Amino acid sequence: MNKELKILAVVVFFTGLLYWGVEPYAHHAMHAKYDGQGNEIKIESHGFVYDGTTEANVNGVIVADLERKVMEEGSPEPKAVLAAKLAAAKDIQSKKASFWKEVGTIAELKGDATAGEAGFASCMGCHNGLNMNMGGVIPPNLDHAGALYDKNYLIALLKDPAMASNVDHKYADTSMHPMGSIKGTMSHQQIADVVAFMKEKKAAEPTAKQAFMEACVRCHAMRYDKVTQLGEAPKTKENIKTGHDIEAMKYAQKVAEEQATLATYMGKLPPDLSMIIRARSGHFMETFIEDPQTQLPGTSMPRVGLSEEGYEKVHQYLMDIGDPSKPARDIAAPWVLGFFVIFTILAYLWKRHQWKDLH
Amino acid sequence: MAKIDEKAFPFSKQWLDDRLALTTVMKVLNTEYWIPKNINFLWAMGMILAATFGILLISGIFLLMYYVPTVEGAFDSVNYTIMTEVGYGWLWRHIHGIGASLVFLIIYIHMFTGIYYGSYKRGREMIWISGMLLFVLFSAEAFSGYMLPWGQMSYWAGMVITNLFSGGSLEAYGLVEWIRGDYVPGQAFLGRFFMLHVLLLPLVIIGAIVFHFATLRLPHVNNQDGEEVDFEESARLWKEGTVESRKKSEVIPFSPVFLSKDIFVMGVYFILFFYLVFYNFNFAMDPVNFDPADGLKTPAHIYPEWYFLWSYEILRPFSKDLGLIAFAIAQVIFFALPFLDRSPNVAPASKRGLFQIWFWLMLVDIIVLTFMGKLPPTDPAFAFIGLVSAVLFFVLWAALPFITMFEKKIKE
Numbered sequence: 001m002n003k004e005l006k007i008l009a010v011v012v013f014f015t016g017l018l019y020w021g022v023e024p025y026a027h028h029a030m031h032a033k034y035d036g037q038g039n040e041i042k043i044e045s046h047g048f049v050y051d052g053t054t055e056a057n058v059n060g061v062i063v064a065d066l067e068r069k070v071m072e073e074g075s076p077e078p079k080a081v082l083a084a085k086l087a088a089a090k091d092i093q094s095k096k097a098s099f100w101k102e103v104g105t106i107a108e109l110k111g112d113a114t115a116g117e118a119g120f121a122s123c124m125g126c127h128n129g130l131n132m133n134m135g136g137v138i139p140p141n142l143d144h145a146g147a148l149y150d151k152n153y154l155i156a157l158l159k160d161p162a163m164a165s166n167v168d169h170k171y172a173d174t175s176m177h178p179m180g181s182i183k184g185t186m187s188h189q190q191i192a193d194v195v196a197f198m199k200e201k202k203a204a205e206p207t208a209k210q211a212f213m214e215a216c217v218r219c220h221a222m223r224y225d226k227v228t229q230l231g232e233a234p235k236t237k238e239n240i241k242t243g244h245d246i247e248a249m250k251y252a253q254k255v256a257e258e259q260a261t262l263a264t265y266m267g268k269l270p271p272d273l274s275m276i277i278r279a280r281s282g283h284f285m286e287t288f289i290e291d292p293q294t295q296l297p298g299t300s301m302p303r304v305g306l307s308e309e310g311y312e313k314v315h316q317y318l319m320d321i322g323d324p325s326k327p328a329r330d331i332a333a334p335w336v337l338g339f340f341v342i343f344t345i346l347a348y349l350w351k352r353h354q355w356k357d358l359h
Numbered sequence: 360m361a362k363i364d365e366k367a368f369p370f371s372k373q374w375l376d377d378r379l380a381l382t383t384v385m386k387v388l389n390t391e392y393w394i395p396k397n398i399n400f401l402w403a404m405g406m407i408l409a410a411t412f413g414i415l416l417i418s419g420i421f422l423l424m425y426y427v428p429t430v431e432g433a434f435d436s437v438n439y440t441i442m443t444e445v446g447y448g449w450l451w452r453h454i455h456g457i458g459a460s461l462v463f464l465i466i467y468i469h470m471f472t473g474i475y476y477g478s479y480k481r482g483r484e485m486i487w488i489s490g491m492l493l494f495v496l497f498s499a500e501a502f503s504g505y506m507l508p509w510g511q512m513s514y515w516a517g518m519v520i521t522n523l524f525s526g527g528s529l530e531a532y533g534l535v536e537w538i539r540g541d542y543v544p545g546q547a548f549l550g551r552f553f554m555l556h557v558l559l560l561p562l563v564i565i566g567a568i569v570f571h572f573a574t575l576r577l578p579h580v581n582n583q584d585g586e587e588v589d590f591e592e593s594a595r596l597w598k599e600g601t602v603e604s605r606k607k608s609e610v611i612p613f614s615p616v617f618l619s620k621d622i623f624v625m626g627v628y629f630i631l632f633f634y635l636v637f638y639n640f641n642f643a644m645d646p647v648n649f650d651p652a653d654g655l656k657t658p659a660h661i662y663p664e665w666y667f668l669w670s671y672e673i674l675r676p677f678s679k680d681l682g683l684i685a686f687a688i689a690q691v692i693f694f695a696l697p698f699l700d701r702s703p704n705v706a707p708a709s710k711r712g713l714f715q716i717w718f719w720l721m722l723v724d725i726i727v728l729t730f731m732g733k734l735p736p737t738d739p740a741f742a743f744i745g746l747v748s749a750v751l752f753f754v755l756w757a758a759l760p761f762i763t764m765f766e767k768k769i770k771e
Contacts, residue, residue: 022730022733274439347619
């Protein structure tokens, strides 16, 4: 018996070691990011608080890397080019810092929801729920904006949409953010008022699905829930004599057209998210949604601006669709495991009985 | 024509015995199939493997009813139809996935048990060779099954592994295309691997399992001290039936005595198995494979499932041709173990001097290779450790005949 336990300990030790090496350790090593000097960059969630920290972190690494290259001898790029890049990076760094500092000062103003109502009414010109593509994407529905999005983010968005979403690099040359015309048109107080209106009047708690439909669907489909970039797919019937469903075909064409416009605007078609919860770790999802640039530098995906509660709703929906068997697993597990525990106890008693007079 | 009892009632015991020798068969395979008494729970791994294969077969049959083997339908049939629409489809899929991973864990434990106790020589060579044949067949079965969900890892693993057949500098791309049935993995590729996974390979595996059992019957199972058991004398003592004679006998019958222990060990194993099925299944279902196959988007890291990592790492650290040769040798070298081990001793490694060091070095080396096989080779430290352990793997095999040749004979 004693010897068997020793052998078991050896087997368990090596099995555990193997598991540690190919699972937690390997995944950590595979997803680790490093700066130019080989130091690991830790990407942490900031609890969905938007104050320019993630921007400062990303830009800090870029600037430090360029500063080192400028000082280094024998760099493949000419010094002048590097110096220009460094100056540009520093420029972006300071612009972002002052932008978020200003957002902070607006956040301290006391907004007047009543005064903000009129301002919000002008948003409805585009955010009207008509599923019309404007400048590349469909403007999202704002029914639960106050509950879904962070206050600082909303302020930043009204001040400068590209900067708020941290995708200003996309619009550096010629094109303009689809909502870019709002930039600089509102006074600080007006911004505070409109945000106060949303935080008060558009703050009803959304369902998990509503949260996803408002925050994600204009780009991402969810085919396992019959959701496309145009929203919920309509229920249609096929012609029983021909076997064709013309309405569904028409809808499919509309979706395909919307996807083509979107793909042109974003550079590629944003992925369907039906299985994303199984394909990415929880930490990746959290930090990526908080600021996509931290995980995929240069990506055209904008920051969504979800508050922590908003993210939890979206996450819940992704879980519901991507891992639908969770409730069934939780019900079945104790029965199955209980069965095998009893089975093992009985098997042990039988074994003892069979082996009792053998030695 | 043998003598038969004309009066026997149809399908009665006597009637069946006259025609099928049922009682004799039961004796040969069960009640008088003698197993040494001096064994530990590692001797139950064979039955655990048989049970796991059974579970894989049953869960596979259920999955097969809903799986769609087309490049358009495969991913959704696995991730949507089976997981959402089919009652308990998720359970069958999790059982199949966990089973596929655990079967290799148990195969490796089974193999290293055999190596540790010297159960591959002096009459047991065919047990070892048929077992290795099963290992190769299970590897092919696992790989072909891994193609079926048609996710990113299915596609790219299929791309990488079929590319190996180009033979490095031989540039035999014609052969690669012949295997794929296309320039890249596509419908022909998926259809072929589907057929292999659900028909041809399982058939061959079942045949090989029967063969593996058959190879075991004459030389008998080894014991944990490698002692020569006088099976005839011990069997006689057992059959005498007194408590005293059974204590003196060195053997036990397969059924029910050996089986009672097997079933207890199996119970413990199934607690672990179903814990993983319900609570910790992600290790057996790689996250990358939940992204649908996309020929235009190569994943940042392509790596096989954990059980192939050690041989994958033997491929990686060398130059193209050398790596392929090393990889090919690593796939078959274990077959040669009974002939490379020159020592006459059948004994646990702990009693075999240098061989003991060889055994633990080999085990640790394979674990290190497994770790490195998944880690990014772009890191120079990982690449270096990978190279050293790959070289060590071959050094160990080259050294084996020499260290065993001079091994002291333990008894006689």
